[in-house]
Amino acid sequence: MQKKRATALQLEWGGKPCDHPALAKEYDEGARTGNYVCTQCGAFISFRERAEILKKRPPKA
Numbered sequence: 924m925q926k927k928r929a930t931a932l933q934l935e936w937g938g939k940p941c942d943h944p945a946l947a948k949e950y951d952e953g954a955r956t957g958n959y960v961c962t963q964c965g966a967f968i969s970f971r972e973r974a975e976i977l978k979k980r981p982p983k984a
């Protein structure tokens with residue numbers, strides 16, 4: 924997801940709580956930033972934060 928799109932999503936989402944159900948790779952001007960963004964709320968998620976989220980979330984059966 925483009926960084927600009929993520930920023931727009933953040934505004935749309937309006938800072939409500941989100942458990943970040945779906946993460947996408949973040950791109951800025953077409954280049955990977957190494958970070959992730961939540962496709963629901965647009966939050967920027969670092970590689971490490973993503974690992975924490977995935978660890979807390981039980982795998983779907």
Ligand SMILES: [Zn+2]
Pocket residue numbers: 941942943944961962963964965966
């Ligand atoms: Zn989220």
